[in-house]
Amino acid sequence: MRIKNIKKIIGLIIFFVIVCASNFIDYGNKVFEVKNPSEIFIDLNNNLVFDEKEPFVFDNIHYINKNTNLESYPILKQLTDNEKFFLEYMAIEKANNLLKNKYVKLKDNDIFIKNKSYTSELLKSKYVFDDTEKSQQELLDNIKSINLDDYVILNTKTKKYHKFNCESGRKSNKYKIVKLSEAKETASPCKSCHLTPIYQNEKPQIIQKVQKEI
Numbered sequence: 001m002r003i004k005n006i007k008k009i010i011g012l013i014i015f016f017v018i019v020c021a022s023n024f025i026d027y028g029n030k031v032f033e034v035k036n037p038s039e040i041f042i043d044l045n046n047n048l049v050f051d052e053k054e055p056f057v058f059d060n061i062h063y064i065n066k067n068t069n070l071e072s073y074p075i076l077k078q079l080t081d082n083e084k085f086f087l088e089y090m091a092i093e094k095a096n097n098l099l100k101n102k103y104v105k106l107k108d109n110d111i112f113i114k115n116k117s118y119t120s121e122l123l124k125s126k127y128v129f130d131d132t133e134k135s136q137q138e139l140l141d142n143i144k145s146i147n148l149d150d151y152v153i154l155n156t157k158t159k160k161y162h163k164f165n166c167e168s169g170r171k172s173n174k175y176k177i178v179k180l181s182e183a184k185e186t187a188s189p190c191k192s193c194h195l196t197p198i199y200q201n202e203k204p205q206i207i208q209k210v211q212k213e214i
């Protein structure tokens with residue numbers, strides 16, 4: 001009986017120590033919402049309630065979107081419409097991957113995920129840029145090295161995939177940008193933007209046939 005009681009007491013002590021210790025571990029603050037790559041809502045007072053207070057704003061991190069005034073960034077004026085569309089999506093996606101639902105720490109006007117700086121990880125992706133010309137040039141070189149024909153807009157609701165310039169692809173608010181090879185496995189091509197080129201390819205064959213008959 002005595003040994004059993006001692007075991008019980010030891011068990012309770014261990015449990016108590018673990019509970020106490022876990023209260024002292026600083027997990028940081030939870031990220032509630034990544035509004036965009038430079039506006040982040042964080043649970044600053046750790047009450048687990050989304051208070052909608054002022055977001056954490058990075059004035060020195062920029063991403064391409066419809067409000068970006070490219071006159072301020074001459075290097076980026078050569079971006080095409082499709083490249084801008086791709087960059088906006090990828091920047092938001094990268095910021096979400098880094099921060100969404102994560103516990104972070106705030107230090108030196110930056111957000112840290114474990115010991116990684118959010119701003120430097122984001123800039124490393126080359127989908128966003130800061131005020132330096134070097135960073136803008138890196139973003140430009142990065143997007144020019146990507147073959148956008150390898151990517152499509154995948155409407156996750158209708159399971160149709162579209163080219164970047166397709167109006168109906170862009171209009172949907174339930175879409176992802178994915179590799180064409182990935183889209184082909186789970187979705188079907190949009191008739192208005194994807195089937196036209198196949199028809200054009202068939203045309204020369206018909207012309208050849210007619211010529212032979214003549």
Ligand SMILES: [Zn+2]
Binds near residue numbers: 166190191192
């Ligand atoms: Zn389409």
